[in-house]
Amino acid sequence: MSFLDTCNGTHTKKALLSDSQLFEAQFQELVTELTERDLADPVLADALNRLREVLVYNAPGGKRNRGLSVIGSLRELLPPSQLTQDIVQRALLVGWCIELLQAFFLVADDIMDASVTRRGQPCWYKKDGIGLEAINDSFLLEASIYRLLRRHCRDQPYYVHLLELFTEVLYPPQDRLTSTEKNIANIVYPIVKYKTAFYSFYLPVAAAMYMAGINSEEEHNNAKHILLEMGEFFQIQDDYLDCYGDPAVTGKIGTDIQDNKCSWLVVTAMEIMTPEQRAELEACYGRHDEAKVEKVKALYNTLQMPTLYHKYEDESYQRLQKLIACHAQNLPHLVFLNFAKKIYKRNK
Template sequence: MCFDVIMSNGTHNKKALLSDSQLFEAKFDELVAELIERDLKDPGLVDALNRHREVLVYNVPGGKKNRGLSVIGSLRELLPPSQLTQDVVQRALVVGWCIELLQAFFLVADDIMDASVTRRGQPCWFRKEGVGLDAINDSFFLESALYRLLRKYCRDQPYYVHLLEIFTETTFQTVLGQTLDLMTAPPGDVDLSRFSMEKYKTIVKYKTAYYSFYLPVAAAMYMAGITNEVEHNHAKEILLEMGEFFQIQDDFLDCFGDPAVTGKIGTDIQDNKCSWLVVKALEVMSPEQRAVLEACYGRKDDASVEKVKALYKSLQMQTLYHKYEEESYQRLQKLIARCAVTLPSTVFLNFANKIYKRNK
C-alpha cells in the first residue's frame, strides 16, 4: 500500500508516495529522537541518552520487521480507506515500532541467556566491546521505551488501556515460555527425557506465538474498535497455530539454514534446546541412534554438533520437515476458513504468505 504524504504546509506531495514499509522505516528516526532528545535538556543525562541511542539503533531496526508492519497491514484490512487518516496511520506505525522494541528487549536478553554469537548478521549486543552484561540494563531500556511511546501517541485514544493490557500480558506470556524453555534445557544438564512434543508446543505457544503473531493483529483490532472477546479468540486460535508453524520453521533454519541468509549462526544443538528437530527425531529414532544423540546433544565442540546433524540427515529430518510444512500450511488454510467468520481472511492469509517457505 502507498500513502500520500502531507507536507508541513498542508499541501499534498503527489510524487512522494511511500509504501507502508518506507513509512515504517522513516518513522524510526523520528521515534529515536522522541525517546532521546526530549530529555537532553538535563546535561547530566547526555552520556546515558547517547548510550540509549546506540542501543536503539543497534538492536531495533535490523530485523525483517514483519511484526511491526503487521499492525498497519492488518489495520488496512480492518478499516475502510476513509477512516485511515494520516493520524491513524502514524499511530499504527508507532504501535508497530513498539512491538519491534518489545522484540528487541526479548532478543537482547535471550542472547545473553543462550550465550549466542550473532544476531541479524552482526555480533549479539552483549558481545560488543564495552557492553557485556550491561546489556541487561539496556534490555530494560528497550522495554520501558515502548511504554513511553504508547503514552505519548495513544494516551488520548479509546484503545489505550487495551494496548497497555495486551503488551503487559504478552510480556508475561513470553516470560512464562522462556522460563519453561530454560527449565527444560538448563545449560550443562542434558536430559533428553525432558523433551516431548507436548512440552515443545507449550514453550512455542508462550515464548513465540503470542508476541509474534497474536499481538500485532490484536493491537490492530483494538485500534479498529474491535473489542469483542469472541472475535479475539477466533483470531488467537488462528495466530497461535501460525506461531507454532513459524517456530518450527525457525528450528529447522537454525540447523539447516544458511547463516549468510538467516543472519545468525544456529546454536540450538550446542544450547541443548528443546527444538522441533530433536523432539521429532526422538519420536522416530532407534535405541542405537538415541545413544548417539545423548552422547552428542548439548555439547559445544564442532565434532559433536556435526554428529547430531549427520544423525538428523540419516533420519531424513529435512524430508519430514517439508512434509510437516505443507501439511501445516493446508491446516492453516482450513482454520482460517473456519474461524475468520466476521474478520477479513486476508488479515491472516497475508501473514501466512509471508512465512510460508521462508528461508530466513
C-alpha cells in the first residue's frame, strides 16, 4: 500500500495532502525502506541503525526547495490527467534523492570548512561520538541515492538519464583559494555556475523533464541555460548571506572569510579597492583570527558591499526574465518563475 493511499475495506481512498505534506510522509517511508531489513543479524542491525540516525539528522531540516521542485516542475510539464499516483510517488522519491545528495555534500563540506552549526543545530561531525566518522556517513548518504533509484526507477525509460544527472554532479570544482594573490576574478564565476547551480537548479528540473518524456537535447540545453544563470545568483546570494546573514535565521555561522573562500564578496571587493585596501585584505583574509575577520567585514562595509549586492540582485532578476523569454519558448515559464520566487530576496 502506498503512503499516498489509505485502505478502507476493499477500496482505496487517496489522501488529500499538499505536495509538502506528501514529501514529508515520503521521508518516513524512505527511512523505513533503507533501514528495516535483516535486523536479526546484530552486525547489520548496528549498521542500519547508524544509517537511520544519519538520515534523520542530516536529510530533513532544510528549505527542501530542491526536492519539492521535482514534483512542482512535473506538475507544470504534465496535465493533471497524466499525473498518476505512481508518477507522483516516484517524483517525490527522486526529490528526496536530491535532498540526500545535498545532505551528502553538506556533511562533507562542514568537515572541510570546520563549520560549527548547520540548519540551526551542531554539524553532524560535531556531535558527541561522531567526529571524522562523519566522512563514512556522508558516503552512506550518497549510496542511499542509488539504492532508491534502482529500486523505484530501474524499469522506467528515464532511469539511465537520472543516473547520468546524479553522477555528473558528483565532481564539483573546489571553491577554496590557495592564495589571495591569484587572479580570483577569473576563477569565481566558473565555480559558482557549476558548484551549486547544477544540482540545485538544473538537476530537479531536468529530472522532471525526463520523467515527463522530454528528452530533446535542445530543450534540456535551453533549460540549463536559464537554470545555471539562476544558480549562479543563488551561490552569490549564499556568499552574501555567509557574511551578512543572521545566524538565527540562516541556521549557520558564516566562515567564508577565515576559510579563504573564493566568494563573490572578495572577488568584487578586489575589483574596486585601492592598493592600500588590498594590502589590508591580503593581511587578514583566510586567517582564523576573529579580529582579522572583523577587519575584512569592516573593509566590505567601507566598500558598500551590501549596496553593490542589492544592485546585482535586481540586475540578475532582470537578466533572468529575459532568458526565460528567450529560451523557454516551448517550456512552461512557471517552471522557472517558481524557482525565482523562492530565491530572490531570500534571507536564509
